[in-house]
Every structure is written in C-alpha cells, then in structure tokens.
Amino acid sequence: MKILIADDSKVMRQIVLRTMRQAGFGHHEFVEAVDGAEAEQLVASESPDLVLSDWNMPNKTGIELLRALRGGGNPVPFGFVTSEGSEEMRETARAAGAMFLIAKPFTADHFESELSGMLG
Amino acid sequence: MTISSAPDEALVLAAIEQVWGSMLFASAAPWPADRPAEFETGLQAQIELRGDWNGRLVLTCDSVVAGQIAGAMLGLGPEEQLDQPDVHDAVGEVLNVVGGSVKGALPGTSALGLPGVREVTAVPARDESFVVSWGDAPVYVQIVPDAA
Numbered sequence: 001m002k003i004l005i006a007d008d009s010k011v012m013r014q015i016v017l018r019t020m021r022q023a024g025f026g027h028h029e030f031v032e033a034v035d036g037a038e039a040e041q042l043v044a045s046e047s048p049d050l051v052l053s054d055w056n057m058p059n060k061t062g063i064e065l066l067r068a069l070r071g072g073g074n075p076v077p078f079g080f081v082t083s084e085g086s087e088e089m090r091e092t093a094r095a096a097g098a099m100f101l102i103a104k105p106f107t108a109d110h111f112e113s114e115l116s117g118m119l120g
Numbered sequence: 121m122t123i124s125s126a127p128d129e130a131l132v133l134a135a136i137e138q139v140w141g142s143m144l145f146a147s148a149a150p151w152p153a154d155r156p157a158e159f160e161t162g163l164q165a166q167i168e169l170r171g172d173w174n175g176r177l178v179l180t181c182d183s184v185v186a187g188q189i190a191g192a193m194l195g196l197g198p199e200e201q202l203d204q205p206d207v208h209d210a211v212g213e214v215l216n217v218v219g220g221s222v223k224g225a226l227p228g229t230s231a232l233g234l235p236g237v238r239e240v241t242a243v244p245a246r247d248e249s250f251v252v253s254w255g256d257a258p259v260y261v262q263i264v265p266d267a268a
Contacts, residue, residue, distance in 0.1 A: 008234070011193060011210040015143075018195065056216070056234055083220025084232060103224075104217045105142035 001119060002029045004048040006039035006065065008057045016052060016081055022108035025119050036060025040068055043076060050118065055082035055089070063096055070097045079114060081106065125172035125228045127263050129250050132177065135221035136252055136261065139214060144192040151251035157243065157258035162186065163208065164240045165215040172228030175265035179215045180244055185257045186211050208237040
C-alpha cells in the first residue's frame with residue numbers, strides 16, 4: 001500500500017516514518033508532503049491508500065485538506081498525527097471523516113493499534 | 121469555581137517532562153535557582169497560544185543542547201551531526217508538542233500557532249523564566265502573555 005505522510009516538519013516526517021517501521025509497517029511505500037496544499041496535489045497524482053497528516057501546517061491545514069478531499073468526493077482513509085489531542089479536536093476530525101487522531105508524543109503501539117486492522 | 125485559562129509553570133513543566141521522556145528519552149527536572157545557567161549562543165523557539173489566554177511559550181537553549189535534542193528525537197548516535205535547518209526544525213517541533221499538551225490542558229484555548237525558531241546570543245532573565253535540565257545543561261522556558 002502507498003502511504004502519504006503530510007507534515008511541515010521534516011524531522012517529524014522522519015519520526016512518523018521511523019515509528020511506522022517500528023510498528024511493523026515499514027514494507028509499505030511512503031510519500032511525503034511538506035504541507036496540506038502539496039498533500040492535496042499528491043493525493044491526486046499518487047492515489048495513496050492512506051493519508052497520515054499533521055493538523056497545523058502552513059498553506060493548507062490538515063483539517064482543510066481533509067475537508068477538501070471529502071468535498072471533492074475522495075474517500076481516501078485519513079488519520080491525523082498531531083500535537084493536539086483534545087476531545088474537541090477528535091470530534092472535529094471524526095465529523096470531517098478522519099479514521100483516527102494520534103496525538104504527539106506517540107509510540108509505535110499507537111500506530112499499531114490504529115492501523116493493524118487496515119495495514120495488516 | 122474559576123478555572124484559570126493561563127498556563128502556569130507547573131503545567132508547562134509537566135508537558136516538558138512528558139515530551140522529554142517520550143520523544144527524547146531523557147528526564148527533565150527543575151534547575152536549582154542558585155546554580156548558574158549561562159551560555160553565549162543558542163536557539164530560541166516560540167509558539168503562540170490563542171483563546172481566553174493569549175501569549176506565547178518560549179524555549180531557549182544552548183546550540184550544543186539544541187543539536188543533542190535534535191539527535192535524540194531522530195535516534196542518532198553521538199557522532200552523527202544534523203544540518204542547522206534540521207536542528208531548528210527539531211527544536212521547534214519539541215515546543216510544538218509541548219504547546220499542544222498545554223493547549224489541551226487549558227480550557228478556552230482555541231488555537232496553537234506554528235513554531236518559530238531563531239538564533240540568540242543571550243539567555244533570558246532568570247526572573248522572567250524557569251529553567252529545566254537537559255542532562256547537565258539548562259533550558260530556559262518562558263510563559264509570555266501578550267502585552268496589555
């Protein structure tokens with residue numbers, strides 16, 4: 001499967017990738033986007049099977065990205081990996097169509113728990 | 121009962137301890153008030169909180185400490201060096217995660233900004249900050265409300 005990681009922090013993209021490998025998902029193909037706008041372009045051109053997105057990003061935030069995708073009829077599975085994990089944000093994410101929200105700081109267990117059913 | 125919407129030292133310290141432990145695999149502790157905490161060049165990261173309380177969190181550390189924090193985040197060995205943009209990125213992201221924890225714990229906080237990082241040549245005033253340890257080095261933390 002192809003997984004798109006969207007985060008404006010290069011270091012955090014590397015950490016998400018490392019954690020995905022630690023969780024046993026390293027054999028999948030990964031694509032990276034530096035903000036929500038690039039992520040939207042890559043969803044169109046790369047057709048990922050899953051999007052892991054930060055919430056706070058320049059140009060287009062994660063929630064704006066998700067709403068744009070769903071507004072355009074794209075049902076790609078979408079999860080947030082973000083520094084904020086309040087119940088209000090989780091509800092906002094769910095209402096917009098996100099599968100889950102993993103709050104930073106996270107561990108490989110968090111990714112395994114949310115993604116094992118989907119990624120195997 | 122009134123619940124304060126302003127972050128205090130205990131809340132921010134708790135967030136830092138959590139991030140140090142889970143992301144950097146290190147412990148943070150308050151720095152003794154009578155112990156010198158000087159350095160000449162370093163990095164300063166800041167991030168804004170908006171809502172019932174408006175202001176910013178500021179983290180300032182020595183350049184060497186900044187590199188060590190970045191290395192710890194990425195699991196690098198002691199001999200591995202990161203480019204300066206990656207060190208800035210890492211220190212900003214540490215504060216971003218601290219800010220996210222603080223925002224989640226404060227009622228009425230509606231927005232967290234994007235972290236900004238710059239180089240500095242002086243440490244903040246001790247009476248305007250609290251200091252936590254990174255190993256045997258000091259890291260300054262400031263809670264700065266917007267000017268009235």
